[in-house]
Amino acid sequence: MSAVQALKRRRMLQRAQDDRPQYSYSDDEEEYDDPSAASSSTFVPLKQRRLQQLQHIQSRARGSPSSIGSPSKRADEQDEEDQEQHDRAAQRPQRSLLDEARILREKKLAEEGEKTQAEIDAEEERKILEAHAARRKLASDMELAKGIQHTEPLKTSWTAPSFIRSRSQEENDKLRERNHILADGVDVPPVITNFRDMKVPECVIEYLKTEKKIVKPSPIQMQGLPTAFAGRDMIGIAFTGSGKTLAFSLPIIMLATEEERRLPFARGEGPVGMIVCPSRELARQTFESIKGIAEALVQGGYPQIGVLLCIGGISMAEQHHTMSKGFHIVVATPGRLQDMLTKKKFTLDCCKYLCLDEADRMIDMGFEEDVRNIMGFFKQQRQTLLFSATMPKKIQDFAEQSLIRPVIINVGRAGAASLDIIQEVEYVKQEAKMVYLLECLQKTAPPVIIFSDNKNEVDDIQEYLLLKGVEAVAIHGSKTQDEREYAIRAFKSGQKDVMVASGVASKGLDFNEIQHVINYTMPKEIEDYVHQIGRTGRSGKTGVATTFVNANTQEQTLLDLKYLLMEAKQRIPPFLAAIEDPRMAAAGGKVSSCPVCGGLGHSIRDCPKLEDNQRRQTAQFSRGDDGGY
Numbered sequence: 001m002s003a004v005q006a007l008k009r010r011r012m013l014q015r016a017q018d019d020r021p022q023y024s025y026s027d028d029e030e031e032y033d034d035p036s037a038a039s040s041s042t043f044v045p046l047k048q049r050r051l052q053q054l055q056h057i058q059s060r061a062r063g064s065p066s067s068i069g070s071p072s073k074r075a076d077e078q079d080e081e082d083q084e085q086h087d088r089a090a091q092r093p094q095r096s097l098l099d100e101a102r103i104l105r106e107k108k109l110a111e112e113g114e115k116t117q118a119e120i121d122a123e124e125e126r127k128i129l130e131a132h133a134a135r136r137k138l139a140s141d142m143e144l145a146k147g148i149q150h151t152e153p154l155k156t157s158w159t160a161p162s163f164i165r166s167r168s169q170e171e172n173d174k175l176r177e178r179n180h181i182l183a184d185g186v187d188v189p190p191v192i193t194n195f196r197d198m199k200v201p202e203c204v205i206e207y208l209k210t211e212k213k214i215v216k217p218s219p220i221q222m223q224g225l226p227t228a229f230a231g232r233d234m235i236g237i238a239f240t241g242s243g244k245t246l247a248f249s250l251p252i253i254m255l256a257t258e259e260e261r262r263l264p265f266a267r268g269e270g271p272v273g274m275i276v277c278p279s280r281e282l283a284r285q286t287f288e289s290i291k292g293i294a295e296a297l298v299q300g301g302y303p304q305i306g307v308l309l310c311i312g313g314i315s316m317a318e319q320h321h322t323m324s325k326g327f328h329i330v331v332a333t334p335g336r337l338q339d340m341l342t343k344k345k346f347t348l349d350c351c352k353y354l355c356l357d358e359a360d361r362m363i364d365m366g367f368e369e370d371v372r373n374i375m376g377f378f379k380q381q382r383q384t385l386l387f388s389a390t391m392p393k394k395i396q397d398f399a400e401q402s403l404i405r406p407v408i409i410n411v412g413r414a415g416a417a418s419l420d421i422i423q424e425v426e427y428v429k430q431e432a433k434m435v436y437l438l439e440c441l442q443k444t445a446p447p448v449i450i451f452s453d454n455k456n457e458v459d460d461i462q463e464y465l466l467l468k469g470v471e472a473v474a475i476h477g478s479k480t481q482d483e484r485e486y487a488i489r490a491f492k493s494g495q496k497d498v499m500v501a502s503g504v505a506s507k508g509l510d511f512n513e514i515q516h517v518i519n520y521t522m523p524k525e526i527e528d529y530v531h532q533i534g535r536t537g538r539s540g541k542t543g544v545a546t547t548f549v550n551a552n553t554q555e556q557t558l559l560d561l562k563y564l565l566m567e568a569k570q571r572i573p574p575f576l577a578a579i580e581d582p583r584m585a586a587a588g589g590k591v592s593s594c595p596v597c598g599g600l601g602h603s604i605r606d607c608p609k610l611e612d613n614q615r616r617q618t619a620q621f622s623r624g625d626d627g628g629y
């Protein structure tokens, strides 16, 4: 290109540039402005600036309305408009896109169903609960597959004495009220306040009185025993140490005795009833309690009934010996029981009574599948009983799905602590716990149980106590069966003053008159706390529970604890009293319990049990803690 051509081209480009409209970009408004509104920083070519100046001078000289750069608008009008736009922008609320999206979503939801935030929350919680309950349905696969549906409860020969049958509804209600019993269901059998009127054999009444110091049925027994004797399916919910074991053991023993009397069991026959427990220790304890009553019956001239303990860790020879004679009752943990049934060691062809003790815990521990399979081995209609100290809604749902016209018996709120326990909560720094523990042991005489949820900590505490001359045993999931049994025996017999235990040992075990329970660590789930402190304050006696909390304890757990103390009318330490419940204002000053775990300090959305279930199942299986083999 020649120099002349280059010059021409530059001029052409310059002209094209001069003719192009000028735009400015404003950060505030995110829009392109008309040149008339150009800011001082806007570039305006010389040619155009001269033209604008000329127009301006001419218009001033004529005094006619004109504007610079815009034929239609005056400068002051433009200024006003700019100011207005600026004001509008300033007035616009400063919201993030997320806020905007949420507001739009809420607006849409509100338009659809005119729902308030509280209604939306309630709906969400209901969905979580439904999903939770559906996942935990317990009906046996075989029953579901065959579509077996029984509509009537099992018939038994037991009836209440006529003077009790003739009681009016009001009289029964009054008795229930007096004993704090809530009973729900169709045709609920009457409350019976003494064993004699329940037609319990005299030798058993005598045995309970002399050997067990039991003279009068506890509330759960007053309503539970007549219900079970009448053949009704039931759900029993009562606080720890309230005598649930007798409420399901006595009916199975009476059923077995009646069957044996009618037609003696031959070799290989049986069982007629089964009790399934979540842990070996609990199964053994129930087994021993049944054996005691069975012995008393033999002493009283009744036939001998065979009881089989079906748990892992015991010799098959012992089991074979019982089975070789024909047996009536099986007390089992789910894993070993399923194994025996699968291997056809015995059948459930004539079994008509099934009790799931600590049913809720069994499901939590991952035994749901085993329990479902076990139910599939039943060949005829059975009576089903579920017992637990805590009873979340999922079990009520199960009742609707799998039990026949069940009677739901509640003594106290599900998940509430026993009122016979003095609960003390103390703030103890992590590093000061061990030393303070020694001081704390002075509060009462032995026996004392110390709980920690960490097995290494259990070992450390035992070691420390032994060094300090305290007679202590330890029990946790990594101990062998022999070690566990030795520890329980030594502690129960009074040889050892202190038992240090992980949660495994806490649930359902009945030790004699524990004076003091120390929770070295506050359990994350309030349900575990209730079970742990429930090792004391049993069968109407008072006990003390001390719980250490500190900065490591989650606020939600502390809130659960605070409500539980308030419910049981216990002293609330100032640091707990100071914790406020964020839900309180929205709930109008009254909060309801979590339908999954019964905790009062959180909603189902924040339930630690839901998030912990999976973890706990995996951990327990890998440790082989409970129930299995």
Ligand SMILES: Nc1ncnc2c1ncn2[C@@H]1O[C@H](COP(=O)(O)OP(=O)(O)OP(=O)(O)O)[C@@H](O)[C@H]1O
Binding pocket: 212, 213, 214, 215, 216, 217, 218, 221, 238, 239, 240, 241, 242, 243, 244, 245, 246, 388, 389, 507, 508, 509, 510, 534, 538, 539, 540
């Ligand atoms: N009617 C009664 N009167 C007095 N003591 C009783 C009565 N029934 C049972 N007991 C005693 O109370 C103690 C606790 O009973 P049990 O183990 O059945 O309680 P539980 O409700 O199953 O407790 P947990 O939920 O902790 O398993 C036992 O030592 C038992 O002998």
